[in-house]
Amino acid sequence: MTVTDHRETGTRAAPAAPLLAARDVVQEFPVRAAGGVKGGVVHAVSNVSLEVYPGETLGVVGETGSGKSTLARSLIQAPRPQSGEIEFQGVDLMGLRRRDLVRARRSLQMVYQDPFGSLNPRWRVAELVAEPLIGYREGTASARARRVDELLDMVGLDPSLYGRRRPHELSGGQCQRVAIARAIALDPALLICDEAVSSLDVLIQAQVLNLFERLRTDLGLSYLFIAHDLALVKQVSDRVAVMHLGQLAEIGPATALYRAPRHPYTAALLDSIPGLDPATGRVRRPKAPPGEPPSPLDPPSGCRYRTRCPRAQQRCAEEEPVLLELAPGHRTACHFPLDPPTGPNGTENEGTRP
Amino acid sequence: MSISGTDTAPARTGPAPVPDPLLVVRDLRVRFTRDGVPVHAVNGLSYSVAPGRTLAVIGESGSGKSVSSRALLGLLPESARVTGSAMFDGTELIGLGERAMRRRRGADIAMVFQDPARSLNPTMRIGNQITEAVRVHADVDARAARERAVELLTMVRLPAPERRFFEYPHQLSGGMRQRVMIAIALAGQPRLLIADEATTALDVTTQAQIMELLAELQQRLGTAVVMISHDLGLAASYADDVLVMYAGRAVEYAPAPTLFGAVRMPYTAALLGAIPLLDRPSHTLLPVIPGQPPDLRALPEGCPFRPRCASADEQCLTEPPLAEHEPGHRWACWHPEPGGTTGTEEGRR
Numbered sequence: 001m002t003v004t005d006h007r008e009t010g011t012r013a014a015p016a017a018p019l020l021a022a023r024d025v026v027q028e029f030p031v032r033a034a035g036g037v038k039g040g041v042v043h044a045v046s047n048v049s050l051e052v053y054p055g056e057t058l059g060v061v062g063e064t065g066s067g068k069s070t071l072a073r074s075l076i077q078a079p080r081p082q083s084g085e086i087e088f089q090g091v092d093l094m095g096l097r098r099r100d101l102v103r104a105r106r107s108l109q110m111v112y113q114d115p116f117g118s119l120n121p122r123w124r125v126a127e128l129v130a131e132p133l134i135g136y137r138e139g140t141a142s143a144r145a146r147r148v149d150e151l152l153d154m155v156g157l158d159p160s161l162y163g164r165r166r167p168h169e170l171s172g173g174q175c176q177r178v179a180i181a182r183a184i185a186l187d188p189a190l191l192i193c194d195e196a197v198s199s200l201d202v203l204i205q206a207q208v209l210n211l212f213e214r215l216r217t218d219l220g221l222s223y224l225f226i227a228h229d230l231a232l233v234k235q236v237s238d239r240v241a242v243m244h245l246g247q248l249a250e251i252g253p254a255t256a257l258y259r260a261p262r263h264p265y266t267a268a269l270l271d272s273i274p275g276l277d278p279a280t281g282r283v284r285r286p287k288a289p290p291g292e293p294p295s296p297l298d299p300p301s302g303c304r305y306r307t308r309c310p311r312a313q314q315r316c317a318e319e320e321p322v323l324l325e326l327a328p329g330h331r332t333a334c335h336f337p338l339d340p341p342t343g344p345n346g347t348e349n350e351g352t353r354p
Numbered sequence: 355m356s357i358s359g360t361d362t363a364p365a366r367t368g369p370a371p372v373p374d375p376l377l378v379v380r381d382l383r384v385r386f387t388r389d390g391v392p393v394h395a396v397n398g399l400s401y402s403v404a405p406g407r408t409l410a411v412i413g414e415s416g417s418g419k420s421v422s423s424r425a426l427l428g429l430l431p432e433s434a435r436v437t438g439s440a441m442f443d444g445t446e447l448i449g450l451g452e453r454a455m456r457r458r459r460g461a462d463i464a465m466v467f468q469d470p471a472r473s474l475n476p477t478m479r480i481g482n483q484i485t486e487a488v489r490v491h492a493d494v495d496a497r498a499a500r501e502r503a504v505e506l507l508t509m510v511r512l513p514a515p516e517r518r519f520f521e522y523p524h525q526l527s528g529g530m531r532q533r534v535m536i537a538i539a540l541a542g543q544p545r546l547l548i549a550d551e552a553t554t555a556l557d558v559t560t561q562a563q564i565m566e567l568l569a570e571l572q573q574r575l576g577t578a579v580v581m582i583s584h585d586l587g588l589a590a591s592y593a594d595d596v597l598v599m600y601a602g603r604a605v606e607y608a609p610a611p612t613l614f615g616a617v618r619m620p621y622t623a624a625l626l627g628a629i630p631l632l633d634r635p636s637h638t639l640l641p642v643i644p645g646q647p648p649d650l651r652a653l654p655e656g657c658p659f660r661p662r663c664a665s666a667d668e669q670c671l672t673e674p675p676l677a678e679h680e681p682g683h684r685w686a687c688w689h690p691e692p693g694g695t696t697g698t699e700e701g702r703r
Contacts, residue, residue: 057636063557064528171646172415201414201584206628206640213639228557235630236637254636272562273632275587276614283590283614288562292513292527 017090018051019190019222020075020108025049025084027067027074031297040297044070045081046246049323052190057216057223059237059254061230061269063293067246068226072194075224076108077101089189106136109183113195115175119167125152125178126163132185151181154218155211173204177211184215191215192224197232209235230269234258239329242266245296245304248323252330260341262332265305303335311336375402376578377426377546382438382448384418384425384602393650395421397602398438400676403595405545406572408579410593410610412586412625416647418602419582423548427463428455442546461491464539468551470531474523480534481507481519484541491542506537510567529560533567540571547572550582565592586625590614598622601648601658604676608683616693618685621659657687665689 027045045067052058062068074081077093086093091104112118119128129148138144149159155177167175176196183191193212197205213236215221227233233240234254241251242263250263261267268289276283291308294300303321306312315335323331327340384396396418403409413419425436426447440447442462450458459465467473475483484503488494494502500519507515510533523531532552539547549568553561569592572579581593589596589610596613598606598621606619617623627641645662648654654661656671663670669688676686 063559173646202586202625202628203414203643204646206630206642209630210639210642213637216637229630230558231630231632234632234636235634235640238636258632269558270632272558273587274562274565274585274591275629275632276590283610285591286558286562286565288566289559290563292529 016054018087019054019089020052020224021085021087022051022071022075023049023085023087025071025074025081025086027070027079027081042296043246043299044296045074046299047084048243048246048248050241050248050251052222052224054189055216055220055222056238057225057236059233059240060224060226060243061228061233061240062243063228063269065245065293065296066243067296068228068243069194070246071243072110072192072224072226075192076105076110106186107189108192109186109188109190110192110194111176111179111183111196113198115172115179115199116167118179119175121167124164124166125157125170126159128167128178129181129185132182136186138186147185151185154184154215155181156207157181171204173200173208176200176208180208180211180215184219184221187219188221190222190224192226194226195228196225198227198229205232212236230258230273231275242269245294245299247304248331248333249305250330250332250334251323252327252332256327256330260338262326262330262337262340263305263334264309264311264336264338267338268308303333373404373406375404376443377580378402378439378441379422379426380439380441382422382425382440383436384421384430385435386431386433387435388433388651391651394653395434395602395650396425397653399599399602399604401595401597401604401607403546403578403580405578406576407594408569408572408581408592409595409597410581410583410589411597411599412583412589413599414584414625414647416650417599419599420550422599422602423465423550423580423582426548427459427465428452429465460487460539460542460544462542462544463546463548464542464544465548465550466532466535466539466552468554470528470535470555471523473535474531476523479520479522480526484534484537487538487541502541503537506541507534509540509571510534510537512537527560529556529563532556532560532564536564536567536571540575543575544577546578546580548580548582551584552581553588554583554585561588568592586629598625601653602650603658603686604684605659605687606685607676608685612680612683616683618679618683618690618693619659619687620663620665620689620691623691624662 025045025048029042029044031039031042048071050058060068075086088104088108093101093104096104126148129151130144133144133147152159152162157174157177197208200208225233225236237254239252240254240257242249242265244265249265250257250261257266258270261270271287272289274284274286289308294304294307300307302318303316306316313336321333321335323333325331326337380400382396382399386393386395399422401409411419424430426440428450430436436448438448481503484506485499488499488502504515504519507518512518512530512533553564556564583589593610596608596610597604598619600621606613606622617626624643643662648658656673660666660670674686674688676684678684
C-alpha cells in the first residue's frame, strides 16, 4: 500500500503539524434583489478557523444554511474565499496560481452528496475512475488500467463486473463507490466528504461508512466529514466542529462534545434527534427547540444564535462571543456556556443521551 | 429492561384500549409494467390504523412504502394495477372512481409529501393556496375561508401568519413550507393523514418541531396518521405501531414497544444495527449485511430477504407468511432472531 510522506513525519501523540489549517476564512456572496439592484450580502462563512491533523477525521455538523458546504468549497478554493488563510500540507492555497493549485489539489479530494450528479452519465465506470489518473498524467495506459482495477477492488466493486457499466446501470451506493474510487485514485492525504452518504439507504450507508473507515486505516487518509446527521458524524469523527450561520459555535473531541455540549446550540441539536437504543429498546422523544434559524443576509448582532437561545441575555446582543477553550481541546463560542457534566446539572446529559 | 417504564418513552404507548380501525388494508398488491416487464411493487400488504393512532411504515427505497399509500388515494399512474382491499370507514377505496376519490382526498384522507417546495405552487401566495384548499372542502365565502386559512396557519404555528399569508413559497424556509403543507392537508379536516417522508428533507431541529406539531394536532383532532419513513429512530419516537416493509411485503409488524423491545425479523435487526448511534465510540465498524434489495422485476423464490440473510436455509425457499407469533407481534420469517428474553416480554405486560 502506498504510504504518503505526511504520515511518516506526523506522529499521532505529539502535536503534529496540521495537514490542513484554515484561519479566519470569510466567504460572502452578494445577492441581487428584484430588478437587479444590489440586495445585500450573504454571510456564508464568517471567520472560521479549524485544523485537520494527519490521520484524523474532523466532522462538521450544522443545519441547512449553516455554511458547512460553503466552507468545504472555500477550502478547495472553489471559489476562492474573500479572505483568510488556508494552508494545506504546508502550502498556502490562497496565494497559488491556477496551475500550482491544481498540483496542490491532487492530495485534497472531495466526495459529494449526489452520486449520480457527480459522474458523467455517458462514461463507463473504468473510464470514470481512470480520468483523474489521465488528468495528472499518471503512468502508462496499461499501468492505469491495473490501477483502475485495484481501485475498484478497494471500494468493493468487481472490476470485471462493473468496469464496463455506465452510471445508470448502478445503484446509488455503487455510484458513490465509483465517486470514492475517483477521489482516492491519486493517493490523496485528505478527503472532504460533503454529505457523502446522506442520500443512501441506511444499509448501503453503513457499507459506505465502513469503506471510509477501512480506507482510513489502509491508506492513512484524513477526512473532513460534513453531514447534517449528528449520529453519523459521531460515528466517523475524532473531533467535531459545530457550525451555526457561518460561524463555528463549538469544536472539540467527539466524545466530550456529544456527552457534554457546552454551546446551547449543540445541546439543542442533540436534543432534537429522535431515536432509540437497540440494546435496551429505550426510546427517546426529541425536544424541539423553538424558532427559526435567522437569515444569513442579516445575521443578528453579537451572538448569531441569541434569537433562538434560551440562555441569551443583553450581553449576547452587544458582544460577539469568541471561541474559548473551556476544556482541553474543546472550544466554545458562548458568553453563557452550559455547565460541564461534573456538576449536578451536567450528569443529566450523560444519562438521557444514548 | 422495561420500555414503558422509562420516562422518556411516549406515554401513549401503554396498553390503552385501541378504538376500531378507521382504515383496514387487506392483501394490497400493486404491479407496474415497465418496458413490457411487470414490476411487483407491493405484494400482499395488510395493516390497519385506528383514529388517534400513528402507524409507521418503514422501509428502504423501493420497498413499496410510498407506492402502497399512493395506491390508497388513487395517485398512481394508469399503468399501475392495484388489487386487494382498503376499507376506509366502510368505503372501499380500491377501484373507487376518480370523482368519488376526489371527494375523499383532502376531506377524509390527506397526504403530506417529502418535498414542500415542489408540492406548493410557486406562483401563488401561500394564503391563497390554503384558502383554495378550504373552499374545496367547505361551502364558505371568500372572507370566511381567508379567516379559516389564517387560523390554520396559526394552528401550525407559522410565525407571523397574517404577514406570511401574502408571501410566496420561495420566501419561506423549508420548515415553514412544510408547516404550510400541513395546514393545507388539515384544511379539509381529514380523519387520516398520510405523511410520506414529511420531515426527511428538514433539519433535525425543524423535524422535531414538525413532529411535535403533528403529534399535538393528532391528539387534539383525533386524526389517524400513517407515517412513511426510512428512519427507524423516528418511528420509535413517534409511532404507536410499526410495520417494516421489504420488497413490497410486510416482514414485521407490531406495536412500537413490542417491536423495538424484541426485534425478530433479521431484516429489521439489520436495519437497526446499521444506524449510527450517538453512544458508539468513533470509528467502530457498523454491522452490515451484503447485497442489495431485490430486483422487483424478478423477485427471488421464497423469502425476498433470503439472498442477504445469514440464517437462510432451504426452508426459506418457501415464502414465510406474516403470522402473529406472539400477541400483537407479527413477523414473516422461518428463523427469527431470538429477540429479547421472554422476560422482556413478560416484564412489559
